[in-house]
Amino acid sequence: MTLTFPPGFLWGSAAASYQVEGAAQEDGRTPSIWDTFSHTPGKTLGGDTGDIAIDQYHRFRDDVRLMSDLGMAAYRFSVSWSRVQPTGRGPAVQRGLDFYRSLVDELLAAGIQPALTLYHWDLPQELENTGGWPERETAERFAEYAGIVAEALGDRVEFWITLNEPWCSAFLGYGSGVHAPGRTERLAPLRAAHHLNLAHGLGAQALRAALPARAQIAISLNPAVVRPLTQQPQDLDAQRRIDALANRVFSGPLLRGAYPSDLIADTAAITDWSFVRDGDLAVIKHPLDALGINYYTPSLVSAATSDGPATRNDGHGASEHSPWPGSERVAFHQTPGERTEMGWTVDPTGLHELLMRYTREAPGVPLYITENGAAYDDKPDADGVVHDPERIDYLRAHLAAAHRAIADGADLRGYFLWSLMDNFEWAYGYSKRFGAVYVDYATQTRVPKASAHWYGQVARTGEVADA
Ligand code: IFM
Numbered sequence: 001m002t003l004t005f006p007p008g009f010l011w012g013s014a015a016a017s018y019q020v021e022g023a024a025q026e027d028g029r030t031p032s033i034w035d036t037f038s039h040t041p042g043k044t045l046g047g048d049t050g051d052i053a054i055d056q057y058h059r060f061r062d063d064v065r066l067m068s069d070l071g072m073a074a075y076r077f078s079v080s081w082s083r084v085q086p087t088g089r090g091p092a093v094q095r096g097l098d099f100y101r102s103l104v105d106e107l108l109a110a111g112i113q114p115a116l117t118l119y120h121w122d123l124p125q126e127l128e129n130t131g132g133w134p135e136r137e138t139a140e141r142f143a144e145y146a147g148i149v150a151e152a153l154g155d156r157v158e159f160w161i162t163l164n165e166p167w168c169s170a171f172l173g174y175g176s177g178v179h180a181p182g183r184t185e186r187l188a189p190l191r192a193a194h195h196l197n198l199a200h201g202l203g204a205q206a207l208r209a210a211l212p213a214r215a216q217i218a219i220s221l222n223p224a225v226v227r228p229l230t231q232q233p234q235d236l237d238a239q240r241r242i243d244a245l246a247n248r249v250f251s252g253p254l255l256r257g258a259y260p261s262d263l264i265a266d267t268a269a270i271t272d273w274s275f276v277r278d279g280d281l282a283v284i285k286h287p288l289d290a291l292g293i294n295y296y297t298p299s300l301v302s303a304a305t306s307d308g309p310a311t312r313n314d315g316h317g318a319s320e321h322s323p324w325p326g327s328e329r330v331a332f333h334q335t336p337g338e339r340t341e342m343g344w345t346v347d348p349t350g351l352h353e354l355l356m357r358y359t360r361e362a363p364g365v366p367l368y369i370t371e372n373g374a375a376y377d378d379k380p381d382a383d384g385v386v387h388d389p390e391r392i393d394y395l396r397a398h399l400a401a402a403h404r405a406i407a408d409g410a411d412l413r414g415y416f417l418w419s420l421m422d423n424f425e426w427a428y429g430y431s432k433r434f435g436a437v438y439v440d441y442a443t444q445t446r447v448p449k450a451s452a453h454w455y456g457q458v459a460r461t462g463e464v465a466d467a
Contacts, residue, residue, distance in 0.1 A: 299332060
């Protein structure tokens with residue numbers, strides 16, 4: 001059977017500044033927390049850094065041509081804050097803005113719609129030096145930065161995403177420490193989550209003030225699909241706790257203007273949440289023109305059974321520090337089934353579940369899948385061809401789940417593959433290849449894998465054929 005997506009459905013790919021740009025020290029860019037973190041021994045696999053990445057800063061014209069050749073209709077990229085505003089405060093650097101203007105112009109000339117993410121984890125180091133996301137001032141600085149980028153690119157970019165996966169910034173950055181800035185605290189992730197929410201709200205206000213009315217303002221979340229190991233009350237409680245910390249800490253204020261009362265109770269030993277000031281929640285509940293959902297795999301949880309530390313196979317990297325403040329006694333289990341190179345189970349039902357959940361929770365807000373994809377250990381064969389049938393199967397199954405959600409009433413408007421090209425996979429360095437295009441990091445040669453041709457055909461026709 002062939003699945004046909006609605007006319008106008010947007011087909012694209014996604015990437016992030018630190019993962020693809022390189023040129024870490026060029027044209028006035030200063031270090032972000034990821035530069036500092038990746039240059040700290042032991043923080044990334046093999047000591048890999050984004051110094052060069054896939055050199056998109058210099059190769060963007062070729063990369064846009066490749067996107068066009070493959071039939072992509074949209075490109076979701078992120079702006080490096082410290083390239084545009086090196087100290088995270090004050091005046092912008094024109095050369096930084098010029099780079100993004102050139103990239104956007106190249107995309108538009110190729111008929112590819114730009115979707116701009118303002119923040120994909122690379123906080124200017126200067127702002128971390130003054131406390132980072134646990135401090136309120138960082139949210140205020142973000143709004144200033146959002147205004148600068150909107151003034152510079154608002155005439156040519158219509159799709160704006162404030163933050164990418166604020167859960168990772170808050171809980172992996174300040175809780176488990178597997179992401180930059182690598183802090184391992186209990187209160188800081190909760191403060192960071194609130195200030196990221198506030199940054200979204202203040203940023204959305206700044207964007208709205210500077211952008212033409214046609215602009216769409218969105219946020220990309222990575223909501224967890226949390227399943228209980230059993231239906232026992234203690235496992236259902238574990239599910240509720242992780243749902244609060246992974247999902248409702250964001251969707252509560254964003255969509256309903258309130259933090260969930262159970263989250264506040266679960267974290268009562270850590271904080272009274274007095275860092276949430278009067279008026280913050282109204283700012284955070286700024287109307288969304290769209291909601292971005294990033295999905296890879298579900299989580300399986302139970303109450304921990306022994307007195308020792310709970311087993312934590314939550315797919316977010318190994319750390320002796322939990323990213324779940326107040327719910328450290330929840331155990332994570334490997335979900336059954338086939339896995340990708342990340343160890344993440346392939347389960348498209350989770351995508352359908354999320355799309356239906358946000359259809360209910362955000363009525364009237366169009367949804368976009370702003371990331372979905374899989375890492376596999378792809379290599380060119382003797383003829384230089386890269387066969388990646390697992391990725392094609394993964395994509396086909398997830399697109400079928402998305403199609404089913406549309407049939408079930410989800411207002412899903414587009415899909416961004418993560419990622420078009422192999423790139424720097426954070427703490428895993430270059431060891432995990434998510435791209436539909438193989439990148440030889442030594443030569444920077446790009447080789448479209450079989451999945452790139454497959455996905456290009458989907459993008460051109462709006463149809464997904466059965467295997
Ligand atoms: O590479 C990341 C991306 O930066 C954010 N979402 C998940 C991807 C795969 O881990």
